Amino acid sequence: MREAFHDELEAITGNLVDMAQLVKTATKDATTALLTADLTLAEKVIAQDDVIDQMQHELDDRTMRLLATQQPVASDLRTLVTSLRMSADLERMGDMAHHIAKLARMRYPATAVPPESSLTIEEMGRVAGLIIDKVSQIIKSRNLDDAKQLPVDDDEMDKLHRKLIQSLISKDWPHGAESAIDLTLLGRYYERSADHAVSISRRVHFLVTGKYLEDKA
Amino acid sequence: MREAFHDELEAITGNLVDMAQLVKTATKDATTALLTADLTLAEKVIAQDDVIDQMQHELDDRTMRLLATQQPVASDLRTLVTSLRMSADLERMGDMAHHIAKLARMRYPATAVPPESSLTIEEMGRVAGLIIDKVSQIIKSRNLDDAKQLPVDDDEMDKLHRKLIQSLISKDWPHGAESAIDLTLLGRYYERSADHAVSISRRVHFLVTGKYLEDKA
Structure with a gap:
């Protein structure tokens, strides 16, 4: 019985990793759709969000x-409660990709990102992908040293975010307020996605130690 | 033993309501600080966010x-799991107030909100307060009809949000990109706060019925 239970716990961890993979693909595709004004890809990300949401519900049902x-205690209980939280973080990261794709679709056939900002957005997309990969590994490994590294990658994201905002408020921003609004929102979506990844790394800390790391969000 | 357990469950609901009250005050004060460039009030909201975070940790520890x-099942289990989720939503709503207060502080002694937008922001603050009040009641009453009303109030918030964004992209917006960025973020903070309230109302639906309502976020 307990062995079957531990198989189930491992399956839940596997599901979280699968969810992270879907979120990674969605984030990557959303960024490509945004930068290349690819409507088909944007629609794919938008449709895929339901799959991620459905996965969360199924995962949460199993956890519940x-x-x-099983009347779990101690570390088993923390695994289950943390799973409920991680699935919520991953679902929100999926929402961020969904928001990015919707902005790409809204501006189609134009691109929401003017040439001056496309390198920064591309970088933000790259860092987001890197962060999701690391989160996926940390969910599996529960390695606290790796978990501690995530805020460093998040700093990289924050730097890119500041750079993006700086370019918008420079005197020679030629693209008007609508474009500034789009980029402000896009910047926030990437930044929030990374913040949720940091949350997951903090939850791994709680899972392993039973103690909370302070939240700087 | 079971009676003591049910007292504990009720205490948890009471704590969620207390948390909602703190969030309401924070949101109200943040809006006032923002509209009147009141640095002292902004600092108070910023400091108070730690209290809300601490409350969440204590509540979650009790729930865990x-x-x-207690090996809860059925509705008792849903009460506890839902409490973990509601506390996370309320904590994020607190974060939104915190973000608003930080923007007020960043622009001090100026105000982040130009005169053209101050009525809309005031309205958004008012609707946010109303929504938090309703959420607080729904957490207590678990009334599904009241829970169904929350998306209607959220529509009101979305309308105000669109009005705000529309004013920014109108040709005669005279306040430049920095101000447009501030208002884009502020709009998003109020809108997200209301979205979390809608999440809580959906969680009440799950709590009572054991079924998920679809998430439109």
């Missing part, structure tokens, strides 16, 4: 069932 | 302890 039937 | 010791 184990909470109800 | 009950999960570990």
